[in-house]
Amino acid sequence: MLIFVIVLTSCANNHDSKQLVEKPEEVAPPIQKEPEIYTATLSAIGDILIHEPIYQEAFIGDNQYSFSDMFAQVKPFLERADITIANSESIIGGQDIGLSSYPQFNSPYEVGDVLKEVGVDVVNMANNHTLDRGEQAILNATNYWNKLGITYIGASTSAKEAEQIKTLTVNQITFSFLGYTYGTNGLQVPEGKDYLVNYIDEEKIKVDIQKAKETSDIIVLNLHMGDEYSRTQNENQEKIAQLAADLGVHIILFHHSHVLQPVKWYTGKTGNQTFVIHSLGNFLSSQDEIYRQIGALLELDVKKTITYDKEGKTYTTVEINHPKLLPTYVEFQNWKNYKILPLYKVTEEQLPNAKILYSEIKTHMSQYVSNLHFIEDESK
Numbered sequence: 235m236l237i238f239v240i241v242l243t244s245c246a247n248n249h250d251s252k253q254l255v256e257k258p259e260e261v262a263p264p265i266q267k268e269p270e271i272y273t274a275t276l277s278a279i280g281d282i283l284i285h286e287p288i289y290q291e292a293f294i295g296d297n298q299y300s301f302s303d304m305f306a307q308v309k310p311f312l313e314r315a316d317i318t319i320a321n322s323e324s325i326i327g328g329q330d331i332g333l334s335s336y337p338q339f340n341s342p343y344e345v346g347d348v349l350k351e352v353g354v355d356v357v358n359m360a361n362n363h364t365l366d367r368g369e370q371a372i373l374n375a376t377n378y379w380n381k382l383g384i385t386y387i388g389a390s391t392s393a394k395e396a397e398q399i400k401t402l403t404v405n406q407i408t409f410s411f412l413g414y415t416y417g418t419n420g421l422q423v424p425e426g427k428d429y430l431v432n433y434i435d436e437e438k439i440k441v442d443i444q445k446a447k448e449t450s451d452i453i454v455l456n457l458h459m460g461d462e463y464s465r466t467q468n469e470n471q472e473k474i475a476q477l478a479a480d481l482g483v484h485i486i487l488f489h490h491s492h493v494l495q496p497v498k499w500y501t502g503k504t505g506n507q508t509f510v511i512h513s514l515g516n517f518l519s520s521q522d523e524i525y526r527q528i529g530a531l532l533e534l535d536v537k538k539t540i541t542y543d544k545e546g547k548t549y550t551t552v553e554i555n556h557p558k559l560l561p562t563y564v565e566f567q568n569w570k571n572y573k574i575l576p577l578y579k580v581t582e583e584q585l586p587n588a589k590i591l592y593s594e595i596k597t598h599m600s601q602y603v604s605n606l607h608f609i610e611d612e613s614k
Contacts, residue, residue: 267542272406276454277315277533278487279354280514282345283323286335287520287569289342297329301348304518308574310612311531311560313353316404319411319454320349321489321514322357322386325364326378327371337419338366343378350382355402358456360388360413361489364431365421372430388413388432388456396429399446407538407552410450412442415458416490434459436477443481451538451552453483460491460513465525465598467495467512475500479508484554485534486510493525494595497532497557498602509534509554518564518574528577528595531560533609560609561595578610 292299305312312318324339326346334340349357357379364372372389379386390396401410414434423430432438434457446453455478461468467488475486479500486508488495495512502508515529535556541549561577565584577595580588600606 266544267546269542270406270540272538272540274317274404274407274409274536275315275533276317276319276409276452276485276536277312277531278319278511278514279312279321279517279531280529281321281323281489281492281516281519282349283492283516283519283521284335284339284341284345285520286333287566288518288572289333289335291570291572292342292344299342299344301344301518302351304572305348305352305574307579308531308560308562308576309352311576311609315353315533317356317402317409318352318354319356319358319456319487320354320517321361321456321458321487322349322359322375323361323363323489323519325359325366325371325375327367327374328378331367331370331374334367339363340367340371346375346378346382346384350384354384356385356387356400356411358388358411358413358458358487358489359386360415360432360456361458362415362417362419364389364415365418365423369424369427369430385411387411388415388458390429390432393429396432399442399449401450407452407536408450409452409454409536410446411454411456412439412446413456413458414439434474436474439478440481443478443483447482451550452485452536452554454485454487455483456487456489458488458490460488460495462491463493463523463526464491465493465495471512475508475510475512479503479506479510482506483508484552487514487532488512489514492516492519492521494528494530494561494599496599496601496603497559497606507554509557516564517562518572520566520569520572522566524591527564528591529562529564529574530599531562531609533558533560556607557603557605558607558609559599561592561599576609578608 327340479502491513494515500508517529
């Protein structure tokens with residue numbers, strides 16, 4: 235009987251021992267997500283400055299205008315990008331307040347129509363002609379841009395709107411747009427209405443850039459400044475471009491000089507790269523000296539990459555790549571027959587020494603960026 239009890243006890247002890255050494259289930263390691271990559275293209279053109287001979291030619295009767303033929307040969311290039319920006323130099327205050335030319339411009343609403351037609355998404359309104367025809371022209375223009383679904387920057391209709399950062403999102407990439415001018419030809423905003431136009435003020439620009447960082451991936455800064463008719467940037471342009479690069483702006487578009495000025499990469503204080511074109515020149519105007527008839531379409535590729543670590547935390551980087559330029563030429567004879575042409579297509583009959591001029595423009599524009607590509611094909 236004693237032996238029997240001992241055997242049972244031994245068996246029970248063996249059973250308990252087996253339970254203690256059981257291995258826990260193996261947990262699979264977390265799977266690290268693959269990076270997400272998004273891309274978009276952004277393009278920009280310079281001054282849309284509608285002198286009287288241009289809107290006279292565009293007149294089609296019954297107080298209406300059409301500018302479509304003038305843009306026909308550059309339309310395929312303008313339509314290529316996901317987002318296209320233009321500098322609306324002469325305000326589209328419309329026919330009701332009377333059209334006017336230099337020195338105080340007011341253009342037909344149909345200028346907005348043609349920009350919409352060719353694919354423009356954003357217009358900068360901050361320039362030295364913003365106040366040419368007063369507050370009413372600004373209100374008329376902003377109402378019409380809203381009607382067209384085109385985002386305007388650099389001018390506002392209220393203090394509340396002036397505090398907003400305008401953005402557009404394409405392919406999961408959010409772009410913010412800012413615009414400022416050095417002045418308005420001595421004209422002053424009405425008392426209490428500083429919001430009507432954005433002037434270049436470093437402190438305001440710093441605040442706006444910080445707000446833009448909080449709401450967007452890419453910051454595009456439009457600055458209306460520089461020496462008129464100078465083919466090179468001045469020290470003030472370089473100073474503010476460096477400031478903006480240090481603040482993290484990605485793209486800077488200068489206007490005002492009415493002639494092309496070179497492109498350049500600026501390095502910010504954190505090592506970030508900012509792409510700058512110091513002047514986009516005139517895209518459409520009636521100015522008749524050769525370099526004032528040459529403008530450009532700038533095209534940039536934007537890449538956004540989201541990476542994940544093993545814990546699932548995200549890290550986002552953005553890049554500006556493959557800068558491309560399409561130099562353009564405003565052709566006209568005796569203040570008639572206005573057409574915007576790709577410069578590479580212009581013949582010697584249309585412009586004497588056209589090929590030599592085109593080569594010189596390419597050298598001038600790429601002097602700081604040797605790998606600047608020049609567009610010579612309508613397809614991407």
